[in-house]
Amino acid sequence: MTGSDRGRDFYIATEDEIRTGKTTDVYFLRTLDILKKAGKDRTVVDAEVTTGGLPNGWPWGVLAGVEEAVRLLEGKNVSLWSLPEGTLFEPRTPRGVPLPVMTLEGPYGDWALYETPLLGLVCQTSGIATKAARLRKLANGKQIFSFGVRRMHPGIAPLIERSVYVGGLDAITTPLGSSLLGLPAMGTMPHALVIVMGGSREAFHAVQKYMEKRIPRIALVDTYYDEKTETLLALEEIPDLAGVRLDTPSSRRGNFPQIVREIRWELDVRGHKDVKIYVSGNIDEKTIPALLAAGADGFGIGTSLSNAPTIDFACDIVEIEGRPVAKRGKFGGRKEPLRCPKDGTYEVGVSRCPACGAAMKPVYVQYLDHGEPKEPLPALRDIRSRVIAEVDRIALEV
Ligand SMILES: [Zn+2]
Numbered sequence: 001m002t003g004s005d006r007g008r009d010f011y012i013a014t015e016d017e018i019r020t021g022k023t024t025d026v027y028f029l030r031t032l033d034i035l036k037k038a039g040k041d042r043t044v045v046d047a048e049v050t051t052g053g054l055p056n057g058w059p060w061g062v063l064a065g066v067e068e069a070v071r072l073l074e075g076k077n078v079s080l081w082s083l084p085e086g087t088l089f090e091p092r093t094p095r096g097v098p099l100p101v102m103t104l105e106g107p108y109g110d111w112a113l114y115e116t117p118l119l120g121l122v123c124q125t126s127g128i129a130t131k132a133a134r135l136r137k138l139a140n141g142k143q144i145f146s147f148g149v150r151r152m153h154p155g156i157a158p159l160i161e162r163s164v165y166v167g168g169l170d171a172i173t174t175p176l177g178s179s180l181l182g183l184p185a186m187g188t189m190p191h192a193l194v195i196v197m198g199g200s201r202e203a204f205h206a207v208q209k210y211m212e213k214r215i216p217r218i219a220l221v222d223t224y225y226d227e228k229t230e231t232l233l234a235l236e237e238i239p240d241l242a243g244v245r246l247d248t249p250s251s252r253r254g255n256f257p258q259i260v261r262e263i264r265w266e267l268d269v270r271g272h273k274d275v276k277i278y279v280s281g282n283i284d285e286k287t288i289p290a291l292l293a294a295g296a297d298g299f300g301i302g303t304s305l306s307n308a309p310t311i312d313f314a315c316d317i318v319e320i321e322g323r324p325v326a327k328r329g330k331f332g333g334r335k336e337p338l339r340c341p342k343d344g345t346y347e348v349g350v351s352r353c354p355a356c357g358a359a360m361k362p363v364y365v366q367y368l369d370h371g372e373p374k375e376p377l378p379a380l381r382d383i384r385s386r387v388i389a390e391v392d393r394i395a396l397e398v
Helices: 015-019 026-037 066-073 108-139 154-166 175-181 191-197 200-210 227-237 256-269 288-294 380-392
Strands: 044-051 079-082 102-107 143-146 217-220 241-246 276-280 298-301 313-320 337-339 346-348 365-369
Touching: 026 108, 044 108, 066 079, 066 102, 066 108, 066 365, 102 108, 108 143, 108 154, 108 288, 108 298, 108 313, 108 380, 143 154, 143 276, 154 175, 154 380, 191 200, 191 217, 200 217, 200 227, 217 227, 227 241, 227 256, 241 256, 256 276, 256 288
Parallel strands: 143 298, 217 241, 241 276, 276 298
Antiparallel strands: 044 102, 044 313, 079 102, 079 365, 337 346
């Protein structure tokens, strides 16, 4: 069977297939069928989205994917409350109660079909946004570009870009991401340009001559020769050089921070203190501090960002027709997440912050009332600003 016989060439679901339950685990479809036949599908249930813990022992996560979750459930007979997208959350409150990040209410038969896609939308994006926020915190104000789209299925490229952007990084590298998110795409130059142009000098010359003037010129300086040699070539060919990128192969790396120090020195002694040094290739949380100390001005991060661990949120019923219920391991009864406006402490069922005594405030926003939009969704830039403001006021526990 060829691709065209299947009606598509790529293994990716359409929006319509997601909305009609074609990506939903079949056991939900069978459950719905049984509940209908048993006359139980109109039972009104409340369910909460919680996580038992975060990947790698991370102490906090960034909630993302709320906009898509609202779009998925819009028009269905279900009400939805959620922490606003971009809110930092912890798996449990200080009292050990699982913190709900989202609550759904409605006849189970009207929304059971959407649990699988709902979780998928929130789990993956929250994982990437959290990783991005952690990396941003570690980079301490230095720039981070996301280079990870190539490591994941192209069908989710815009989703990766949006999630990384939400986490506070420079994420947009594709034309589609740029048009869907209304943000400019950015990038440096690939090794392919050097190879096809016939050498580093030729490539730098062509970049200077042909690339649009408004795009900052960042020269890739490790293709054929030593990083220092190619940096000097770039200075000769690109008068308005904005930066150099070291993507040194691991087989040649030796002491990578020391190479960065050396390039910084050579640029400085020639009067180019304004030329930035970017590093890329297998950069992750553990490698950033030494490179920062060596003088790196920015990082290109690929796989560790786009392939960030997913956050395993689950959706569990906590009330049936207003009565508390819960499976083993879960806490029954609907819970209203409260937060201290001063220090961000979460708790449920208390009026005063256990840490500082300030009055706790509800954090849920109701986005859907029986499928009808209630509160408006925040703009993308505001979501990102929320993440940055929250992350800037807390400590990072690596
Ligand atoms: Zn407090």
